[in-house]
Amino acid sequence: MSQTAVARLQNVTKVIGKRTIIDRVSFEVRPGEVFGFLGPNGSGKTTTIRMIVGLMGLTDGDIYIGEHSIRKDFPKAIVQVGAIVENPEMYKFLTGYQNLLHYARMNPSITKGRIQEVIELVGLQGRIHDKVKKYSLGMRQRLGVAQAIMHRPKLLVLDEPTNGLDPAGIRELRDYLRRLAQDEGTAVLVSSHLLSEMELMCDRVAILQKGQIIDIRSIRGEAENQGTALDEVLFEVDHPDAALGILAGQGEGRIADGFLTLSADRKGIADLNRKLVEAGINVYGIRVKTKSLEDQFLEMTGSETIG
Numbered sequence: 518m519s520q521t522a523v524a525r526l527q528n529v530t531k532v533i534g535k536r537t538i539i540d541r542v543s544f545e546v547r548p549g550e551v552f553g554f555l556g557p558n559g560s561g562k563t564t565t566i567r568m569i570v571g572l573m574g575l576t577d578g579d580i581y582i583g584e585h586s587i588r589k590d591f592p593k594a595i596v597q598v599g600a601i602v603e604n605p606e607m608y609k610f611l612t613g614y615q616n617l618l619h620y621a622r623m624n625p626s627i628t629k630g631r632i633q634e635v636i637e638l639v640g641l642q643g644r645i646h647d648k649v650k651k652y653s654l655g656m657r658q659r660l661g662v663a664q665a666i667m668h669r670p671k672l673l674v675l676d677e678p679t680n681g682l683d684p685a686g687i688r689e690l691r692d693y694l695r696r697l698a699q700d701e702g703t704a705v706l707v708s709s710h711l712l713s714e715m716e717l718m719c720d721r722v723a724i725l726q727k728g729q730i731i732d733i734r735s736i737r738g739e740a741e742n743q744g745t746a747l748d749e750v751l752f753e754v755d756h757p758d759a760a761l762g763i764l765a766g767q768g769e770g771r772i773a774d775g776f777l778t779l780s781a782d783r784k785g786i787a788d789l790n791r792k793l794v795e796a797g798i799n800v801y802g803i804r805v806k807t808k809s810l811e812d813q814f815l816e817m818t819g820s821e822t823i824g
């Protein structure tokens with residue numbers, strides 16, 4: 518486990534009544550990354566986020582923010598978190614700036630200079646002196662983010678931030694979240710049930726299904742070996758039929774275009790290769806056809822549950 522993680526979930530479990538809603542969820546969010554928490558409706562994203570931001574207790578496992586456990590050291594952990602979980606409460610009859618001033622008064626470490634900085638970070642400088650009741654949904658959200666990051670949290674958590682935004686609003690959200698991650702080194706955790714948005718916004722995503730993490734991967738492609746995602750693997754061998762017989766019982770193997778083709782994860786590829794070589798088959802090449810994130814998401818969660 519990386520020492521530099523901003524947030525680290527370790528076997529986080531939530532049981533409500535007799536139901537295990539969240540089942541041993543583990544992942545970490547690193548400084549300066551936008552991390553997506555992706556799953557179909559009802560998979561448990563909101564429940565997990567409520568535990569991260571201290572709105573709900575854990576049944577088992579732990580969450581660390583920096584080195585502080587949310588269970589054992591709650592005040593020190595939570596001070597490093599900024600969040601918008603439910604709709605941000607703003608005074609609509611005040612201007613954006615007056616709202617920020619109001620929240621800043623509760624924390625003496627927030628200077629006027631810092632307020633100006635966050636206004637620019639979320640790109641509200643042109644409209645900050647307008648009344649909030651005149652703001653669009655996207656602008657209200659920017660103001661919410663500005664408020665959530667004024668105290669320089671190490672982790673910013675946003676639950677379904679793209680809900681209700683139009684494509685332009687989503688693009689703007691992406692741009693200023695990336696700016697925040699890059700300029701301030703803030704780790705950003707965003708949840709969504711829409712893969713397409715996560716792909717545009719995030720560096721890495723964890724895929725949640727029925728309360729369990731089924732995959733964690735970088736958006737740029739490489740699987741991180743924490744999940745059960747399988748790639749299609751093509752073995753170039755001297756005797757494909759014999760090889761298929763040797764690997765019988767190792768999954769759905771077939772011969773296609775002269776290649777022995779199977780589904781396997783990284784460790785599985787090494788195991789299959791060893792079995793073939795030990796049985797006297799010559800392996801000339803191994804080609805891995807990594808599935809797109811979308812293929813995997815559809816396969817894992819079922820297409821009817823997306824969107």
Ligand SMILES: Nc1ncnc2c1ncn2[C@@H]1O[C@H](COP(=O)(O)OP(=O)(O)OP(=O)(O)O)[C@@H](O)[C@H]1O
Binds near residue numbers: 556560561
């Ligand atoms: N307080 C509760 N009591 C009983 N069941 C609950 C409670 N809160 C959540 N659940 C159940 O836990 C599961 C996960 O819910 P959760 O809201 O975390 O999912 P989600 O991924 O955020 O979905 P959505 O995107 O629809 O909000 C659901 O089946 C939900 O019915």
